[in-house]
Amino acid sequence: QVQLVQSGAEVKRPGSSVKVSCKASGGSFSNFGFSWVRQAPAQGLEWMGGSIPIFPAPNYAQRFQGRVTITADESTGTAYMELSSLTPDDTAVYYCTRGLRGGFDIWGQGTLVTVS
């Protein structure tokens, strides 16, 4: 069974960038799509974008275009999400999840990013 293990919590200054990792274990990584979903404190879920590692072009939500970069290292089975120009509104738990357009069946444990 595939598991997704994310990197630890981060505290960042406004204007800086953060890069969160998500390592897949226990199964093939390259052939399934994955997405990044974030959740601000006491708020709902927000999809940021997704990718299939064997295809070169990630798909980003419009509101994050130009500020988010989703990549994957197939050799290590690790996905990354980098968000730049951080503001306090970016304070949230960031999740990686398996799936591209829904049906997100496996989730990482979440990474809290605090911008302050």
Next chain:
Amino acid sequence: QSVLTQPPSVSAAPGQRVTISCSGTSSNIGNNYVSWFQQFPGTAPKLLIYDNHKRPSGIPDRISGSKSGTSATLDITGLQTGDEADYYCGVWDSSLSAVVFGGGTKLTVL
């Protein structure tokens, strides 16, 4: 303001049935598959329903999903106190080229 509309809260007694609605448009629910997620405080969401009505392995059949037109529904029967959680619907939006979620519904088992 979420693209999909869910009631902020629902409640029912143990053993009863509850229905959570999710309303969208032809760009999302009307022409794509709906998923439902359960989330407990401080934990990652868990997939309950995918492709409108399918249950992943391990999800009991007292949990079901359906879709009609531009609305979807999550039904939970035989409510248990352990069902108290937040529930989200999610679907691909063809106009936005993005996955959209409802604002979430807090289920209280009285």
